[in-house]
Amino acid sequence: MADSVEGSVAKLRFDISMSLDGYVAGPDQSIDEPLGVGGRQLHEWAYGLSTWRASHGQEGGKTGVDNAAVRESLENIGATIMGRGMFGPGHGPWGEEPWEGWWGEEPPFGTPVFVLTHHPRETLVKGKTSFEFVTDGIHPALERASEAAGGADVKLGGGADVAQQYLAAGLVDEMQIHLIPGFLGGGARLFDGAGLEGIGLERRRVVDSPTGVVHLHFRTAGERGR
Amino acid sequence: MADSVEGSVAKLRFDISMSLDGYVAGPDQSIDEPLGVGGRQLHEWAYGLSTWRASHGQEGGKTGVDNAAVRESLENIGATIMGRGMFGPGHGPWGEEPWEGWWGEEPPFGTPVFVLTHHPRETLVKGKTSFEFVTDGIHPALERASEAAGGADVKLGGGADVAQQYLAAGLVDEMQIHLIPGFLGGGARLFDGAGLEGIGLERRRVVDSPTGVVHLHFRTAGERGR
Numbered sequence: 001m002a003d004s005v006e007g008s009v010a011k012l013r014f015d016i017s018m019s020l021d022g023y024v025a026g027p028d029q030s031i032d033e034p035l036g037v038g039g040r041q042l043h044e045w046a047y048g049l050s051t052w053r054a055s056h057g058q059e060g061g062k063t064g065v066d067n068a069a070v071r072e073s074l075e076n077i078g079a080t081i082m083g084r085g086m087f088g089p090g091h092g093p094w095g096e097e098p099w100e101g102w103w104g105e106e107p108p109f110g111t112p113v114f115v116l117t118h119h120p121r122e123t124l125v126k127g128k129t130s131f132e133f134v135t136d137g138i139h140p141a142l143e144r145a146s147e148a149a150g151g152a153d154v155k156l157g158g159g160a161d162v163a164q165q166y167l168a169a170g171l172v173d174e175m176q177i178h179l180i181p182g183f184l185g186g187g188a189r190l191f192d193g194a195g196l197e198g199i200g201l202e203r204r205r206v207v208d209s210p211t212g213v214v215h216l217h218f219r220t221a222g223e224r225g226r
Numbered sequence: 227m228a229d230s231v232e233g234s235v236a237k238l239r240f241d242i243s244m245s246l247d248g249y250v251a252g253p254d255q256s257i258d259e260p261l262g263v264g265g266r267q268l269h270e271w272a273y274g275l276s277t278w279r280a281s282h283g284q285e286g287g288k289t290g291v292d293n294a295a296v297r298e299s300l301e302n303i304g305a306t307i308m309g310r311g312m313f314g315p316g317h318g319p320w321g322e323e324p325w326e327g328w329w330g331e332e333p334p335f336g337t338p339v340f341v342l343t344h345h346p347r348e349t350l351v352k353g354k355t356s357f358e359f360v361t362d363g364i365h366p367a368l369e370r371a372s373e374a375a376g377g378a379d380v381k382l383g384g385g386a387d388v389a390q391q392y393l394a395a396g397l398v399d400e401m402q403i404h405l406i407p408g409f410l411g412g413g414a415r416l417f418d419g420a421g422l423e424g425i426g427l428e429r430r431r432v433v434d435s436p437t438g439v440v441h442l443h444f445r446t447a448g449e450r451g452r
Contacts, residue, residue, distance in 0.1 A: 020403075020427065020444075021417035022248040038423060177246075181444060185423030191247035197264060197411030201246065206440050208432040214442065218246075218407060 010149055012142065014156035014163050015073040015176035017042040017213075019184045024160045027186035031089045034102065036187045042180055045213045046070060055108040065207050069215040073176055078149025080113045081141050081166075082157035087131065093119045100124060101131065109157075112148040114141045116162060138165050160188045168195040172220055174204070179214040236375055238368065240382035240389050241299040241402035243268040243439075245410045250386045253412035257315045260328065262413045268406055271439045272296060281334040291433050295441040299402055304375025306339045307367050307392075308383035313341045313357065320347045327357065335383075338374040340367045342388060364391050386414045394421040398446055400430070405440040 018024050019042060026036030035042065046052045050061030051070045061067075084091060088101035098121060107113070107129040114134050121133040134141040145154045156163050156172070166172050177190075200221040207215040244250050245268060252262030261268065272278045276287030277296045287293075310317060314327035324347060333339075333355040340360050347359040360367040371380045382389050382398070392398050403416075426447040433441040 021422060022415075179442075181427040181429045183417060183422035183425055183427075185420045189248075191409060194411045196247060196409035199409055201407040201409075203407045203434075203438045203440070206432065206434040208429075208434075212429045214429070214432055214440075216405075216440065 010078070010146055010151055011153045011173035012156065012166065012171055013073070013077075013153055013174045013176075014158070014166075014172065015069075015178065016158060016160075016163065016190060017046070017178040017180055018190050019180050019182055021183045021185065022189050022191060023184040023187040024158070024190045025188040026184045029188070034089070036184075038184050039187065041182055042184075045178070045180070045209070045211050055110075057106055057108075065209045065215070066211055066213060069176065069178065069207060069209075073155075076152050077111060077155045078152025079111050079145040080109050080155045080157045081138075081145050081162065082113060082115055083159045083162040084115060084117045086158045086162075087113075087115045087117075091118075094121045100126070103129070107131075111155075112145070113157065114145045114148075116141055138162075138169060138171070142166075142171060160190045160192070163190060164192065164195070167199060167220075170199065170220070174217070174219050177216040177218070179216055181212045181214075236304070236372055236377060237379045237399035238382065238392065238397055239299070239303075239379055239400045239402075240384070240392075240398065241295075241404065242384060242386075242389065242416060243272070243404040243406055244416050245406050245408055247409045247411065248415045248417060249410040249413040250384070250416045251414040252410045255414070260315070262410075264410050265413065267408055268410075271404070271406070271435070271437050281336075283332055283334075291435045291441070292437055292439060295402065295404065295433060295435075299381075302378050303337060303381045304378025305337050305371040306335050306381045306383045307364075307371050307388065308339060308341055309385045309388040310341060310343045312384050312388075313339075313343075319345045326350060326352070329355070338371070339383065340371045340374075342367055364388075364395060364397070368392075368397060386416045386418070389416060390418065390421070393425060393446075396425065396446070400443070400445050403442045403444070405442055407438045407440075 016024050026039035029036040045066055048062050049067040049070055050063055051067050053061040088099055106127040109129040113129055113131045115131055117133050120135050124131040156166060201218045202221045204217040204219050242250050252265035255262040271292055274288050275293040275296055276289055277293050279287040314325055332353040335355040339355055339357045341357055343359050346361050350357040427444045428447045430443040430445050
């Protein structure tokens with residue numbers, strides 16, 4: 001990221017749950033089933049954690065290594081970038097009364113969110129979160145998000161296609177894969193085909209949870225990473 | 227395996243090196259490049275290990291957690307099953323002087339090897355290894371391998387398609403994935419699409435090597451595993 005945003009020392013990071021067969025959402029995603037068939041098993045380890053609950057306005061919850069992994073992924077984040085599909089369903093132009101997305105009145109971000117889309121739209125403010133709609137691609141979105149983050153890191157909120165585009169462009173600094181011991185057999189792959197083969201990875205840390213999840217933390221390095 | 231081979235307590239196991247994007251061989255596999263483009267990086271961690279060297283008739287080499295992972299994968303193996311492509315290149319009928327495969331005069335197996343093929347052929351003996359050619363499918367191959375193993379475990383020697391067929395049939399008991407921190411961007415995937423989604427996995431052990439490789443050891447469980 002330092003290459004493209006002069007003077008900034010912030011990082012572009014993401015964390016995501018992935019099945020052993022490489023899927024981050026199940027097959028047949030729809031409005032009724034936004035995670036796809038079987039996709040819920042990717043996230044079950046996180047629902048009861050205290051950090052996850054706190055980010056959704058709830059008290060209590062479990063602590064431990066899973067919780068520490070989530071907490072770390074939320075620390076020092078000043079802005080979020082996400083794809084159109086993570087904001088809400090549908091990919092056409094916004095209507096006159098555009099639907100306000102998946103996230104309700106109190107979205108769990110609490111930072112400016114930059115939504116990649118082909119269709120311009122006014123900024124939407126919900127609780128402590130603002131959604132800005134960016135139509136000129138991943139580089140301008142990263143510049144605006146970095147500026148909004150004010151020196152803190154920028155997080156990719158998904159989906160898989162957005163993470164893959166930033167990775168292939170050599171712009172991702174760190175990623176944490178929460179590897180789930182199970183198969184989805186179809187759906188959206190995080191790492192799909194050509195474009196990533198030049199990117200070096202340094203393993204930063206591996207945390208093995210009693211719940212079965214393995215948290216794999218990588219830093220990009222070498223030829224295309226920094 | 228106990229379900230299909232009465233009275234046997236042996237296990238069907240495999241271990242394989244996989245890139246973070248899920249490939250066990252690179253793109254464009256050929257006689258000159260049997261691991262595919264970039265595929266060598268999947269195996270570099272293993273070449274200098276003492277156990278790997280010993281199985282190829284060489285002395286010395288590195289010890290440590292990587293070596294322990296390889297040693298465990300070789301322990302208590304009484305027979306091996308592999309696909310036609312792991313024996314040697316080409317998929318047509320055997321000629322009158324059929325080519326004798328990739329493995330030379332002293333193959334590193336030292337057990338009976340059962341090669342899945344559509345074309346019958348006499349058993350080939352090379353050093354301490356015999357290659358038997360099985361034309362009637364994965365279940366008969368497993369029965370014959372189990373019998374030959376005499377109570378020891380049976381190992382799948384690859385390729386990805388063979389591992390996947392045995393997994394989808396619910397016949398694999400344990401697998402060890404050597405996860406490599408890198409991307410191949412194409413090639414042969416170990417877990418490719420539908421057929422595996424009913425299989426439960428229990429994580430048995432995670433070993434995090436200083437070389438960057440993460441050894442993930444799973445036992446099958448639940449609906450389709452045992």
